[in-house]
Amino acid sequence: xxxxxxxxxxxxxxxxxxxxxxxxxxxxxxxxxxxxxxxxxxxxxxxxxxxxxxxxxxxxxxxxxxxxxxxxxxxxxxxxxxxxxxxxxxxxxxxxxxxxxxxxxxxxxxxxxxxxxxxxxxxxxxxxxxxxxxxxxxxxxxxxxxxxxxxxxxxxxxxxxxxxxxxxxxxxxxxxxxxxxxxxxxxxxxxxxxxxxxxxxxxxxxxxxxxxxxxxxxxxxxxxxxxx
Amino acid sequence: xxxxxxxxxxxxxxxxxxxxxxxxxxxxxxxxxxxxxxxxxxxxxxxxxxxxxxxxxxxxxxxxxxxxxxxxxxxxxxxxxxxxxxxxxxxxxxxxxxxxxxxxxxxxxxxxxxxxxxxxxxxxxxxxxxxxxxxxxxxxxxxxxxxxxxxxxxxxxxxxxxxxxxxxxxxxxxxxxxxxxxxxxxxxxxxxxxxxxxxxxxxxxxxxxxxxxxxxxxxxxxxxxxxx
DNA sequence: GACTTAAGTAGCAAATAGACACTAATTGCG
DNA sequence: CGCAATTAGTGTCTATTTGCTACTTAAGTC
Numbered sequence: 001x002x003x004x005x006x007x008x009x010x011x012x013x014x015x016x017x018x019x020x021x022x023x024x025x026x027x028x029x030x031x032x033x034x035x036x037x038x039x040x041x042x043x044x045x046x047x048x049x050x051x052x053x054x055x056x057x058x059x060x061x062x063x064x065x066x067x068x069x070x071x072x073x074x075x076x077x078x079x080x081x082x083x084x085x086x087x088x089x090x091x092x093x094x095x096x097x098x099x100x101x102x103x104x105x106x107x108x109x110x111x112x113x114x115x116x117x118x119x120x121x122x123x124x125x126x127x128x129x130x131x132x133x134x135x136x137x138x139x140x141x142x143x144x145x146x147x148x149x150x151x152x153x154x155x156x157x158x159x160x161x162x163x164x165x166x167x168x169x170x171x172x173x174x175x176x177x178x179x180x181x182x183x184x185x186x187x188x189x190x191x192x193x194x195x196x197x198x199x200x201x202x203x204x205x206x207x208x209x210x211x212x213x214x215x216x217x218x219x220x221x222x223x224x225x226x227x228x
Numbered sequence: 229x230x231x232x233x234x235x236x237x238x239x240x241x242x243x244x245x246x247x248x249x250x251x252x253x254x255x256x257x258x259x260x261x262x263x264x265x266x267x268x269x270x271x272x273x274x275x276x277x278x279x280x281x282x283x284x285x286x287x288x289x290x291x292x293x294x295x296x297x298x299x300x301x302x303x304x305x306x307x308x309x310x311x312x313x314x315x316x317x318x319x320x321x322x323x324x325x326x327x328x329x330x331x332x333x334x335x336x337x338x339x340x341x342x343x344x345x346x347x348x349x350x351x352x353x354x355x356x357x358x359x360x361x362x363x364x365x366x367x368x369x370x371x372x373x374x375x376x377x378x379x380x381x382x383x384x385x386x387x388x389x390x391x392x393x394x395x396x397x398x399x400x401x402x403x404x405x406x407x408x409x410x411x412x413x414x415x416x417x418x419x420x421x422x423x424x425x426x427x428x429x430x431x432x433x434x435x436x437x438x439x440x441x442x443x444x445x446x447x448x449x450x451x452x453x454x455x456x
Numbered sequence: 457g458a459c460t461t462a463a464g465t466a467g468c469a470a471a472t473a474g475a476c477a478c479t480a481a482t483t484g485c486g
Numbered sequence: 487c488g489c490a491a492t493t494a495g496t497g498t499c500t501a502t503t504t505g506c507t508a509c510t511t512a513a514g515t516c
Contacts, residue, residue, distance in 0.1 A: 228440025
């Protein structure tokens with residue numbers, strides 16, 4: 001009876017007392033940010049890809065390898081989100097989990113047995129994984145201005161409208177076209193290609209690629225707006 | 229023999245195969261950022277405060293409690309930095325570590341058996357802890373514009389020059405006095421008190437306290453400067 | 457050819473950031 | 487006391503950045 005009340009104490013030492021490694025793999029899908037999940041047949045209805053962590057190997061390398069294995073190709077960006085070990089449920093029963101957030105380009109097909117689900121429509125995850133997704137999306141937002149996350153979320157060649165859409169997605173608000181382009185130009189981050197893409201109606205858009213030029217004197221400014 | 233090749237398999241389940249919880253406790257000490265360390269008698273010459281993690285308790289709560297126990301009082305700010313588990317050495321022998329960065333006000337005396345060491349003068353830490361410090365300081369920098377880290381690093385009442393000094397410390401560059409104050413004023417983050425502090429020479433400085441007023445329409449802006 | 461749609465640009469006005477120069481209040485010293 | 491030195495705090499000018507409106511360009515649709 002006591003074991004029923006404290007399930008963790010009843011577990012034998014081994015896999016189930018280890019640490020899980022969870023992957024929140026994100027991409028831009030139309031107007032929504034999508035996360036890769038594995039649908040399950042029973043409760044929980046679906047799960048983030050996860051594995052048990054081999055404590056003898058380097059954790060960042062293990063995460064990269066796991067992401068590559070599950071996606072069939074390396075993600076274009078990956079970073080650790082953090083460790084979570086509160087009382088919340090994890091599919092593995094692990095008491096401690098380390099989660100990573102990865103980014104793949106738009107229109108990357110979901111691997112066999114997995115599917116893209118909009119973060120806003122996410123339901124049926126184990127509670128710890130649910131929290132991981134929220135934290136991971138926050139990490140994307142926080143780091144998008146120090147790492148080229150939005151650029152990596154697109155194909156190698158992309159239009160500026162596509163880039164702006166990704167920024168709007170991550171920031172959660174609309175941006176002004178002219179201002180966006182002007183700021184981008186001033187940052188010397190992209191270079192135009194010779195190609196143009198005609199997307200149905202309207203004028204064809206020029207394709208750009210991410211090609212940051214080294215600028216000196218890039219200094220972190222004081223920002224008070226987001227405090228309090 | 230097989231056990232010798234895979235050390236983790238040879239260890240009994242218990243402390244040595246567990247996960248450590250490490251604390252990078254920071255404060256501003258004059259012109260330097262200082263970290264709290266415990267001097268050791270032998271190699272490694274000193275160590276960050278750490279404990280083994282009890283996997284059955286909530287990890288964030290455990291970190292807060294550990295910090296409070298070691299400091300004698302709760303830190304004014306604490307956040308998780310991340311999990312590290314590469315090949316690098318940790319005092320405990322733990323293969324996996326979760327580190328937290330905490331902030332205490334300037335001039336907080338080091339607890340019994342510990343001392344403040346400038347991050348620039350840090351030597352003799354186990355390699356994993358050395359890496360933790362670097363990551364933790366980076367985390368402070370990255371989060372100082374979304375959390376009131378600099379404000380918390382001061383006493384409840386502080387002068388604007390002190391605040392500016394902390395910002396300069398964290399940003400690693402000099403700031404312009406008038407611009408700094410103007411930006412601060414526009415953010416409605418501090419309120420003046422009736423007290424003034426006379427610090428040796430010069431005109432006494434008015435004391436302020438951190439009292440953020442709720443502002444609406446605080447929207448995250450697009451920032452390209454730090455990319456590439 | 458006229459209408460629609462989307463890309464891309466020009467130019468103006470408001471807000472912001474950086475800098476200089478000043479005033480204010482205190483200590484130290486002759 | 488009177489004056490230099492030192493630190494706090496402010497006024498104002500200018501250059502840059504940002505937000506916006508309105509425009510031009512180039513395609514598809516009817």
